[in-house]
Amino acid sequence: MRDLNSLENISLLPELALCKLDSWDLISVKGEDRIKFLQGQLTCDLNSLTPGQQTMAAQCDAQGKTISVFRLIVLEDRILLTQPKSVTPIQLPALKKFAVFSNVEIEIETEYQMLGLIGSKSAHYISQHLDAAATHDKSRLLPNGALIKQPYPSLRYLVILKNEIAAQALAELSEQAELFTDGIWNALNIASGVGFIEDKTSGEYIPQALNLDELEGISFSKGCYIGQETIARAKYRGANKRAMFILTGRAEEKPNVGDTIELKLGDNWKRVGQVISGCQYGDQHIELLAVLPKDSDPNNSQFRIKEQAESTLYIAPLPYASLSN
Known part of the structure; x- marks a missing residue:
């Protein structure tokens, strides 16, 4: 199994790569009240989604701080949330405590599992073995799961399949694809500007500070949910900085979640932010997502990781619309 550090550049991906997403959890919410319950808990508008559709979303505390960020997928009989394993011991109890008076079951999913498919031949495999038309859609309900096309920068798919179907797919792919750890999946999330919360950063930021508004993960018209007042005030009063x-x-080493980002000011360094997610390639090239002041200058700013004083960092363009709110 190959790791990310075996690549010198993100562009050197094989034509077909399989990622077993071992550091990710799939959370399942079932029961007849699942839509109504989650509508009052999450930042997205579930009433606008139908089976097979997906969206980015966040779960926040009463102060509007983000407990977890996830990709939410609607199946016929359940809602699935994908998130890093490290945050589940925080997120799951926080969600369950509000479910006492609702007909819902919330647990780590056991009937389905996730696979990541990457590369120029990933669409061909999906059309041949899973669904001939699925690769044309942003997301699609499969007979035994769902398929979500992931954002820039590389052709890749999140595949959710029932366990027995996933086992068949794994057996087929082991002969056709190069097997990678999910470090490559993390690197592609970073390159696409999509940050997922780990345990060390849970409860630190409002969702706009994580660009959830740019990623269409926040509804400002759906009504009340936990943390909604703070999140709305940040939008309409310009409170988010x-x-x-x-x-x-x-850098010599991979950036760690929670590391401190410093900005160079003359001969001095000032703490300005925190690492949300980081990766490193084989040639010591690093990429990371960090929360910084919104007015950080991409043209004339040099940064470093405080814990690696010899590191050098510069702002790279986000692949989605420029921040403007």
């Missing part, structure tokens, strides 16, 4: 940026550069 932070945003998530891609930083790229070089």
Whole structure:
């Protein structure tokens, strides 16, 4: 099994790569009240989604701080949330405590599992073995799961399949695809500007500071949910002064979640932000997502990781619309 550090550049991906997403959890919410219940808990508008559709979303505390960010997928009989394993011991109890008076079952999913498919031949495999038309859609309900096309920068798919079907797919792919750890999946999330919360950063930021508004993960018209007042005030009163940026550069070691980002000011360094997610390639090139002041200058700013004083970082363009709110 290959790791990310075997690549010198993100563009050197094989034509077909399989990622077993071992550091990710799939959370299941079932029961007849699942839509109504989650509508009052999450930042997205579930009433606008039908089976097979997906969206980015966040779960927040009463102060509007983000407990977890996830990709939400609607199946016929359940809602699935994908998130890093490290945050589940925080997120799951926080969600369950509000479910006492609702007909819902919330647990780590056991009937389905996730696979990541990457590369120029991933669409061909999906059309041949899963659904001939699925690759034309942003998301699609499959007979035994769902398929979600992931954002820039590389052709890749999140495949959710029932266990027995996933086992068949794994057996087929083991002969056709190169097997990678999910470090490559994390790197592609970083390159696409999509940040997922780990345990070390849970409860630190409002969702706009993680660009959830840019990623269409917040509804400002659906009504009340936990943390909604703070999130709405940040939008309509301009209270949010932070945003998530891609930083790229070089360092001896992989950046760690929670590391401190410093900005060079003359001969001195000032703490300005925190690492949300980081990766490193084989040539010591690093990329990371960090929450920084929203007005950080991408043209004339040099950053470093405080814990790696010799590191050098610069802001790279986000692949989606420029921050403007």
